[in-house]
Amino acid sequence: MRIEAEGAMTGGAPNMIRPMPGNDRPRVVILGAGFGGLAAAVALKSIPVDITVIDRRNYHLFQPLLYQVATAGLSPAQVAMPIRRILSRQKNVTVLMQRVERIEKAMQVVHTAERSIPYDYLVVATGARHAYFGHEEWAESAPGLKTIGDATEIRARILSAFERAEVTEDDQRREALLTFVVVGGGPTGVEMAGAIAELARKVVVRDFRHINVASARVVLVEAGNRILPTMPACLSAKAQRQLEGLGVEVLSTAAVNHCDAGGVTLADGRRIGSTCVLWAAGVMASKAAKWLGAAADRAGRTVVDERLNVPGHDNIFVIGDTAAVKSEDGRPVPGTAPAAKQMGEHAAHAIRALIAGNPVEPFRYRHFGNLATIGRKAAVADFGRIRLSGFSAWLVWNLAHLWFLVGFHNRLVVFMDWGLAYLRYERSARLITDRHER
Amino acid sequence: MRIEAEGAMTGGAPNMIRPMPGNDRPRVVILGAGFGGLAAAVALKSIPVDITVIDRRNYHLFQPLLYQVATAGLSPAQVAMPIRRILSRQKNVTVLMQRVERIEKAMQVVHTAERSIPYDYLVVATGARHAYFGHEEWAESAPGLKTIGDATEIRARILSAFERAEVTEDDQRREALLTFVVVGGGPTGVEMAGAIAELARKVVVRDFRHINVASARVVLVEAGNRILPTMPACLSAKAQRQLEGLGVEVLSTAAVNHCDAGGVTLADGRRIGSTCVLWAAGVMASKAAKWLGAAADRAGRTVVDERLNVPGHDNIFVIGDTAAVKSEDGRPVPGTAPAAKQMGEHAAHAIRALIAGNPVEPFRYRHFGNLATIGRKAAVADFGRIRLSGFSAWLVWNLAHLWFLVGFHNRLVVFMDWGLAYLRYERSARLITDRHER
Numbered sequence: 001m002r003i004e005a006e007g008a009m010t011g012g013a014p015n016m017i018r019p020m021p022g023n024d025r026p027r028v029v030i031l032g033a034g035f036g037g038l039a040a041a042v043a044l045k046s047i048p049v050d051i052t053v054i055d056r057r058n059y060h061l062f063q064p065l066l067y068q069v070a071t072a073g074l075s076p077a078q079v080a081m082p083i084r085r086i087l088s089r090q091k092n093v094t095v096l097m098q099r100v101e102r103i104e105k106a107m108q109v110v111h112t113a114e115r116s117i118p119y120d121y122l123v124v125a126t127g128a129r130h131a132y133f134g135h136e137e138w139a140e141s142a143p144g145l146k147t148i149g150d151a152t153e154i155r156a157r158i159l160s161a162f163e164r165a166e167v168t169e170d171d172q173r174r175e176a177l178l179t180f181v182v183v184g185g186g187p188t189g190v191e192m193a194g195a196i197a198e199l200a201r202k203v204v205v206r207d208f209r210h211i212n213v214a215s216a217r218v219v220l221v222e223a224g225n226r227i228l229p230t231m232p233a234c235l236s237a238k239a240q241r242q243l244e245g246l247g248v249e250v251l252s253t254a255a256v257n258h259c260d261a262g263g264v265t266l267a268d269g270r271r272i273g274s275t276c277v278l279w280a281a282g283v284m285a286s287k288a289a290k291w292l293g294a295a296a297d298r299a300g301r302t303v304v305d306e307r308l309n310v311p312g313h314d315n316i317f318v319i320g321d322t323a324a325v326k327s328e329d330g331r332p333v334p335g336t337a338p339a340a341k342q343m344g345e346h347a348a349h350a351i352r353a354l355i356a357g358n359p360v361e362p363f364r365y366r367h368f369g370n371l372a373t374i375g376r377k378a379a380v381a382d383f384g385r386i387r388l389s390g391f392s393a394w395l396v397w398n399l400a401h402l403w404f405l406v407g408f409h410n411r412l413v414v415f416m417d418w419g420l421a422y423l424r425y426e427r428s429a430r431l432i433t434d435r436h437e438r
Numbered sequence: 439m440r441i442e443a444e445g446a447m448t449g450g451a452p453n454m455i456r457p458m459p460g461n462d463r464p465r466v467v468i469l470g471a472g473f474g475g476l477a478a479a480v481a482l483k484s485i486p487v488d489i490t491v492i493d494r495r496n497y498h499l500f501q502p503l504l505y506q507v508a509t510a511g512l513s514p515a516q517v518a519m520p521i522r523r524i525l526s527r528q529k530n531v532t533v534l535m536q537r538v539e540r541i542e543k544a545m546q547v548v549h550t551a552e553r554s555i556p557y558d559y560l561v562v563a564t565g566a567r568h569a570y571f572g573h574e575e576w577a578e579s580a581p582g583l584k585t586i587g588d589a590t591e592i593r594a595r596i597l598s599a600f601e602r603a604e605v606t607e608d609d610q611r612r613e614a615l616l617t618f619v620v621v622g623g624g625p626t627g628v629e630m631a632g633a634i635a636e637l638a639r640k641v642v643v644r645d646f647r648h649i650n651v652a653s654a655r656v657v658l659v660e661a662g663n664r665i666l667p668t669m670p671a672c673l674s675a676k677a678q679r680q681l682e683g684l685g686v687e688v689l690s691t692a693a694v695n696h697c698d699a700g701g702v703t704l705a706d707g708r709r710i711g712s713t714c715v716l717w718a719a720g721v722m723a724s725k726a727a728k729w730l731g732a733a734a735d736r737a738g739r740t741v742v743d744e745r746l747n748v749p750g751h752d753n754i755f756v757i758g759d760t761a762a763v764k765s766e767d768g769r770p771v772p773g774t775a776p777a778a779k780q781m782g783e784h785a786a787h788a789i790r791a792l793i794a795g796n797p798v799e800p801f802r803y804r805h806f807g808n809l810a811t812i813g814r815k816a817a818v819a820d821f822g823r824i825r826l827s828g829f830s831a832w833l834v835w836n837l838a839h840l841w842f843l844v845g846f847h848n849r850l851v852v853f854m855d856w857g858l859a860y861l862r863y864e865r866s867a868r869l870i871t872d873r874h875e876r
Binding site: 057058059075076077078080082084085088089094095096097098114115148149152159160163164166167168169204206207208209210429430431432433 | 495496497513514515516518520522523526527532533534535536552553586587590597598601602604605606607642644645646647648867868869870871
């Protein structure tokens with residue numbers, strides 16, 4: 001490896017490589033071990049570089065299934081894997097659990113609380129969080145779904161609402177407790193609304209004595225004129241019919257004006273009383289642009305060039321939900337796992353090319369399709385020419401997600417849980433854990 | 439049922455039964471859905487009574503496997519089941535998630551934050567928490583293991599210690615980070631120490647680059663002259679040898695004098711530097727005695743008569759870890775799941791007898807044996823005449839615990855996790871979740 005490295009370097013871009021004493025391998029620092037960061041690290045497996053992956057958590061999160069943790073279908077450990085374990089066998093990787101504090105571009109150093117890590121190549125893949133469009137005060141009464149903490153908090157709120165409804169003797173309070181409002185008609189909102197409706201009507205329905213949980217209201221509120229706006233209109237309509245079939249009320253062109261512990265108020269003045277409002281509308285990128293002193297768009301995403309570089313720094317790549325990237329047809333690249341993976345692979349190939357002194361290709365986003373699941377047997381899938389809905393789309397969705405779940409163990413356990421849930425309308429993780437019971 | 443109830447009651451103990459309008463069935467209130475409370479509820483399944491089970495959590499916890507959650511072997515949802523789900527099909531049971539505030543014996547009413555629940559018969563099974571013998575200030579630096587919150591906190595501390603050791607450049611700090619002290623040589627302490635040693639030496643050993651986790655120190659500190667004091671001396675010795683085989687240092691006759699964030703100081707002045715001290719020494723019963731205005735022993739357990747009644751109240755039963763009970767040979771009944779189950783069944787039979795106007799038998803504890811597991815292939819088991827250690831005991835331990843795990847789903851998933859862990863030295867739940875990431 002050592003010789004290869006030297007070979008690579010003599011032909012390489014020396015201005016970018018300041019060898020450390022006793023180690024002449026280029027240093028690649030990857031911030032964030034989401035889909036993008038991991039893809040970059042794995043794609044550099046056989047390259048003679050020293051990779052440091054920095055994440056403030058010890059686990060990689062399989063975001064697309066997080067809504068199932070929030071609705072008691074899966075356990076956190078089934079959608080999260082230790083980053084160390086995933087990269088355990090890749091000898092050129094070191095994983096550090098640290099929180100990034102700042103990036104010194106001039107010195108090419110990343111500073112964390114306890115360490116300063118120099119880099120020759122930097123890949124920033126620190127993702128995004130949900131946003132409240134300047135109404136951050138809504139966060140407490142309408143949690144969003146981005147982390148395991150969010151998911152277990154939402155799970156506790158949903159299950160506690162049923163528990164409190166069973167206890168209370170106040171009819172109005174009971175009605176508010178049995179009303180669930182999901183704000184945002186994107187894939188996450190659609191998945192959440194469908195899963196909550198099923199939880200109430202199929203799973204916990206036999207478990208209560210004083211309340212009829214099947215009468216629980218689930219309201220999906222979307223500001224735009226249809227749910228799943230990134231999908232063809234016909235699939236949006238199908239998704240809405242499937243949701244309504246599960247008992248979800250879908251309100252389109254219904255913007256939320258106000259949100260508090262008692263419920264939401266819509267732009268047209270309508271008030272929906274609910275003790276459990278969930279936020280699935282809009283995201284804000286991580287602080288990457290601030291760290292890098294780079295330009296950002298309205299969603300806080302770093303503006304990058306066609307090679308995913310911060311303009312003027314061809315050794316700094318920003319990828320995934322943290323980057324504002326346009327595909328060739330000029331449309332923004334979606335904030336999905338496949339897109340992040342493609343960007344991570346691009347960054348790895350670019351670094352390989354830079355080391356070898358070869359030209360770097362521009363990033364080309366390949367769009368494979370859109371998927372959104374709705375319930376136990378329903379989903380919609382858009383693969384351009386091929387459009388599926390209902391059970392067939394649901395099967396495709398399950399297979400796709402199962403396949404991409406990192407780790408054999410998780411795949412197996414999740415598959416079994418889904419199988420049992422499907423056969424027995426069961427949910428395996430119906431735990432209410434509070435701040436002191438993580 | 440109605441007629442039976444009336445029949446039962448006319449022959450019953452009328453002074454104890456004040457029928458509610460429109461309902462003449464005796465009201466049984468059970469506080470706590472642990473092994474004792476659940477056993478009482480289930481044993482009353484076919485009896486014409488109205489049962490209310492009150493627990494401040496929504497799940498029943500399988501305590502004997504909790505140490506596996508604390509050591510990343512199992513997920514919380516694999517050792518906890520929703521109480522509602524367990525009792526879903528038992529139509530004479532209502533479950534309320536409420537925190538008990540006080541008990542009004544004169545009026546026969548249990549008061550919670552939101553409700554007042556009258557009872558004809560009361561079963562108090564609210565368990566125990568770990569105790570620090572008047573050193574409650576040690577709780578922050580030496581968490582104990584009683585709830586899911588405790589377990590995930592301990593899991594986070596153990597895994598974070600490895601992560602911090604990988605990051606730090608201070609040798610002394612690294613040594614303290616890689617030293618784990620378990621205080622208390624009972625079954626829980628033995629299980630914890632063994633599991634941590636295996637976690638370090640077998641599971642995460644390949645995942646770190648800068649530290650040698652196999653060099654981690656695991657110290658089991660026991661104040662008495664041998665670990666597992668309730669077991670025969672020969673099995674204590676075998677357990678110690680098996681622990682030492684896993685690399686655990688066992689310190690007997692070593693009382694802890696002081697405990698802080700930096701480690702522990704023993705009675706003989708020895709200081710053990712450790713950032714991860716775990717408490718497995720001693721328990722304190724719940725507030726039941728205070729609620730009932732009854733006498734309590736030094737561990738806070740309510741003193742009950744041979745029928746498990748609070749003296750003078752033959753309709754109030756205190757069972758499980760909350761009760762101080764002697765077996766026929768005069769020895770205290772251990773605070774184990776089988777003992778709690780037997781007491782719960784006794785309470786149910788006693789209530790049945792009281793309703794029928796029959797005499798109530800005194801409680802007889804049947805001791806089946808003691809089990810403690812040590813590691814991947816090691817355990818000790820004492821069944822009186824039959825004493826096992828090593829692999830055979832480990833098999834017995836696994837089968838016994840698997841068998842008693844509530845719920846088919848959990849049994850299956852746990853069995854699979856154990857199988858995979860056994861084959862691949864894997865841990866499925868290596869997540870560091872913090873206060874905001876339950």
